[in-house]
Amino acid sequence: MRWFWYASPQTFFPLAGTIARWCGLAAAVLAAAGLYVGFLVAPTDAQQGEAYRIIFIHVPAAWMSMFLYVVMAFWAALGLALNTRLSGMMASAIAPTGALFTFIALWTGSLWGKPTWGTYWVWDARLTSELILLFLYFGFMALKAAIDDPRRADRAGAVLAIVGVVNVPIIYYSVQWWNTLHQGASVSLTKAPSMAATMLAGMLVMALAFWLYSIAVSMVRVRAIIKERESSGSDPELAR
Amino acid sequence: MLAAVRCIVYRDLLLAMRRRSDVATALLFFVIVASLFPLGIGAEPEQLRAVAPGVIWVAALLSSLLSLRRLFESDHADGTLEQMLLGSAPLGVIAAAKAAAHWLVAGLPLVAIAPLIALQYGLPSDLYGVLALSLALGTPVLSLIGGIGAALTLGLRGGGVLLALLVLPLYVPVLILGAGAVGMAAAGLAPGAQLLLLGAALVVAAAFAPWAIAAALRISSE
Numbered sequence: 001m002r003w004f005w006y007a008s009p010q011t012f013f014p015l016a017g018t019i020a021r022w023c024g025l026a027a028a029v030l031a032a033a034g035l036y037v038g039f040l041v042a043p044t045d046a047q048q049g050e051a052y053r054i055i056f057i058h059v060p061a062a063w064m065s066m067f068l069y070v071v072m073a074f075w076a077a078l079g080l081a082l083n084t085r086l087s088g089m090m091a092s093a094i095a096p097t098g099a100l101f102t103f104i105a106l107w108t109g110s111l112w113g114k115p116t117w118g119t120y121w122v123w124d125a126r127l128t129s130e131l132i133l134l135f136l137y138f139g140f141m142a143l144k145a146a147i148d149d150p151r152r153a154d155r156a157g158a159v160l161a162i163v164g165v166v167n168v169p170i171i172y173y174s175v176q177w178w179n180t181l182h183q184g185a186s187v188s189l190t191k192a193p194s195m196a197a198t199m200l201a202g203m204l205v206m207a208l209a210f211w212l213y214s215i216a217v218s219m220v221r222v223r224a225i226i227k228e229r230e231s232s233g234s235d236p237e238l239a240r
Numbered sequence: 241m242l243a244a245v246r247c248i249v250y251r252d253l254l255l256a257m258r259r260r261s262d263v264a265t266a267l268l269f270f271v272i273v274a275s276l277f278p279l280g281i282g283a284e285p286e287q288l289r290a291v292a293p294g295v296i297w298v299a300a301l302l303s304s305l306l307s308l309r310r311l312f313e314s315d316h317a318d319g320t321l322e323q324m325l326l327g328s329a330p331l332g333v334i335a336a337a338k339a340a341a342h343w344l345v346a347g348l349p350l351v352a353i354a355p356l357i358a359l360q361y362g363l364p365s366d367l368y369g370v371l372a373l374s375l376a377l378g379t380p381v382l383s384l385i386g387g388i389g390a391a392l393t394l395g396l397r398g399g400g401v402l403l404a405l406l407v408l409p410l411y412v413p414v415l416i417l418g419a420g421a422v423g424m425a426a427a428g429l430a431p432g433a434q435l436l437l438l439g440a441a442l443v444v445a446a447a448f449a450p451w452a453i454a455a456a457l458r459i460s461s462e
Contacts, residue, residue, distance in 0.1 A: 174413035
């Protein structure tokens with residue numbers, strides 16, 4: 001594989017289109033299958049009733065929210081180290097999707113919390129660190145939006161993303177520790193130890209669907225960014 | 241290299257001394273924010289005593305944030321920063337010296353005045369030591385992490401609000417550990433673990449933040 005061949009936005013542009021098309025299609029199919037398994041096949045939970053079915057959206061979204069921040073920081077760091085234009089664009093393209101999944105995880109979590117815990121919000125360690133993760137995404141996007149020169153925005157965003165990715169575990173553990181200090185384990189997110197195989201299958205299929213969706217939508221967004229930034233010349237590839 | 245550090249710390253302290261009102265404003269802000277809470281939540285002594293560590297720490301966080309803008313702004317405006325970038329001293333060392341000077345001007349006075357706020361909130365006097373120690377260990381971390389944000393937002397429009405958005409989430413561990421140390425001591429337990437972790441955070445921040453600040457400064461002044 002000629003990795004650096006695709007490091008140029010011009011050559012990557014058509015490839016991104018192909019990836020977006022296939023990943024988007026696969027994501028739609030998998031999401032339909034996952035939702036079918038989740039809502040119609042998986043059995044009702046003995047303790048939580050039907051409310052637990054939110055995990056088919058909630059858990060994969062929470063996974064993606066954290067994973068995408070690491071991916072974003074990886075691209076940002078790569079851009080800073082190798083000085084490639086595309087890496088910064090990838091980081092910008094991933095950030096909104098990451099923020100979206102963080103928001104979805106928080107939102108579905110609070111919808112699940114109301115019938116199960118009796119409240120929309122508790123200052124649980126995971127909820128709090130997820131909220132702070134959302135702030136980190138917003139900070140990254142706000143910094144990029146505030147800088148007019150895209151190359152400078154990429155590099156400044158990269159420094160912030162790297163500082164953030166070092167901080168995420170520290171924030172997570174400090175919040176967890178703070179939580180145990182203050183209110184004890186009155187509310188625990190730990191699931192029942194054994195999960196029905198269909199539940200797990202539904203969740204994994206949904207996680208895969210979210211993965212593919214993230215890739216597809218990032219590719220669409222990176223194409224938009226390439227067009228926006230590189231549109232000065234009259235490149236026939238970009239005109240398509 | 242040490243001469244450069246000494247020179248920059250001395251210069252920044254001298255500049256702060258010449259503009260004493262800037263320093264006083266940040267300190268006054270700390271006192272005012274801390275005084276607003278009893279007005280908002282009521283003056284029951286029990287309640288005030290319970291929220292005191294958190295309130296004092298949040299006020300310290302905000303006060304430190306308020307003075308961060310000054311860290312590089314005037315140097316950037318009058319071209320001194322460019323000379324620092326071009327000079328022979330490593331930029332990371334200069335950044336560390338700037339952060340140290342910021343702490344001496346914006347952090348150390350908070351350590352000194354915090355017992356006064358604690359007195360207002362009715363904290364027992366044997367907690368003053370822990371409070372001051374936690375602030376003494378925690379506020380340099382705020383200056384160092386804040387320096388990264390200040391360098392990144394240098395010369396941007398709406399920089400002040402943006403700086404808060406970037407930096408406040410990163411301050412969370414320091415807030416938790418700092419307020420936690422005082423809370424532990426108030427509950428009659430040993431605050432050693434929190435203080436040690438704050439010290440660890442300080443060591444890590446002192447080792448890595450100056451280089452992040454240096455990278456951010458290079459990006460900002462391209």
